Amino acid sequence: VLxxxxxxxxxxxxxxxxxxxxxxxxxxxxxKDNTGYDLKQLFMGAEGTLGIISAVVxxxxxxxxxxxxxxxxxxxxxxxxxxxxxxxxQLGDCITSFEYISGQALALVLEHIPGTRNPLTDTSGHYxxxxxxxxxxxxxxxxxxxxxxxxxxxxxxVRDVVIAQNETQRRDLWRLRESIPxxxxxxxxxxxxxxxxxIDALGEFxxxxxxxxxxxxPASQASVYGHVGDGNVHLNVLAPASVxxxxxxxxxxxxxxxxxxxxxxxxxxSFSAEHGVGRLKRTxxxxxxxxxxxxxxxxxxxxxxxxxxxxxxxxx
Ligand code: LAC
Ligand code: ZN
Numbered sequence: 001v002l003x004x005x006x007x008x009x010x011x012x013x014x015x016x017x018x019x020x021x022x023x024x025x026x027x028x029x030x031x032k033d034n035t036g037y038d039l040k041q042l043f044m045g046a047e048g049t050l051g052i053i054s055a056v057v058x059x060x061x062x063x064x065x066x067x068x069x070x071x072x073x074x075x076x077x078x079x080x081x082x083x084x085x086x087x088x089x090q091l092g093d094c095i096t097s098f099e100y101i102s103g104q105a106l107a108l109v110l111e112h113i114p115g116t117r118n119p120l121t122d123t124s125g126h127y128x129x130x131x132x133x134x135x136x137x138x139x140x141x142x143x144x145x146x147x148x149x150x151x152x153x154x155x156x157x158v159r160d161v162v163i164a165q166n167e168t169q170r171r172d173l174w175r176l177r178e179s180i181p182x183x184x185x186x187x188x189x190x191x192x193x194x195x196x197x198x199i200d201a202l203g204e205f206x207x208x209x210x211x212x213x214x215x216x217x218p219a220s221q222a223s224v225y226g227h228v229g230d231g232n233v234h235l236n237v238l239a240p241a242s243v244x245x246x247x248x249x250x251x252x253x254x255x256x257x258x259x260x261x262x263x264x265x266x267x268x269x270s271f272s273a274e275h276g277v278g279r280l281k282r283t284x285x286x287x288x289x290x291x292x293x294x295x296x297x298x299x300x301x302x303x304x305x306x307x308x309x310x311x312x313x314x315x316x
Contacts, residue, residue, distance in 0.1 A: 047276050047278060068142055095130065271284055
């Protein structure tokens with residue numbers, strides 16, 4: 001997303017089977033086309049409630065030749081945002097990933113995922129995984145990255161850096177990030193969230209939410225990680241050590257989510273940055289969406305699927 005845009009931005013054409021059986025097709029793949037409404041955007045993210053997508057034209061990008069991957073220890077989450085801003089100003093748009101990993105999330109991975117190893121010494125800090133793409137052997141980008149990281153150590157709270165020296169090390173770093181959902185599951189499961197706020201507000205939002213969580217649900221554990229470059233974090237909440245994960249989820253999931261979503265929404269954020277609405281968040285959408293937006297969505301649903309055939313009970 002950081003470099004190439006969201007999936008929605010990378011779709012250049014769609015073919016859709018409509019609820020009445022007609023097939024709407026626009027697979028020309030034009031980069032520019034301002035002839036009327038952008039119909040394809042209606043069907044993306046509609047979760048199958050307006051039609052069934054049966055073909056897609058994707059905008060492709062050349063595959064980079066070299067990937068440079070670094071694991072950073074930072075002082076706090078807002079340092080991740082500042083560091084990303086700094087790296088972008090020095091390195092441009094070659095940054096393809098910038099993921100945040102809280103110490104708690106890392107500790108879960110190291111405890112529950114066999115074969116994982118901490119690249120640094122402890123798990124008490126905050127971490128970021130950065131990846132850059134080059135279209136040559138990466139020699140000059142590597143030098144630029146090192147100098148940018150030196151600036152980041154002085155200016156934006158970076159405390160320590162590990163740079164992958166080969167593909168195995170690169171995969172090992174990514175595994176630490178990508179195993180977090182599996183580690184949470186092995187720890188008994190979590191109450192999951194997928195929130196986004198305006199990127200500069202991300203650090204403050206997470207700090208505030210963690211304070212509110214600690215006050216309302218003492219000793220609950222937060223596993224925070226995600227796509228800092230997109231302003232999107234997963235703020236997942238695990239049971240206190242003294243409570244069984246099943247009991248915690250049964251008794252507290254609704255209130256925990258209400259708390260986190262209310263803080264995100266109050267800050268102009270989203271309660272579903274990437275995973276959609278489905279059944280779970282349908283009521284939340286109805287309760288919190290802008291009334292004009294909701295009215296438009298209902299009219300579109302009614303116009304395209306008056307019999308309510310498509311994926312009933314989802315989204316709207
Ligand atoms: C992730 C999934 C949960 O970021 O969105 O790992
Ligand atoms: Zn995610």
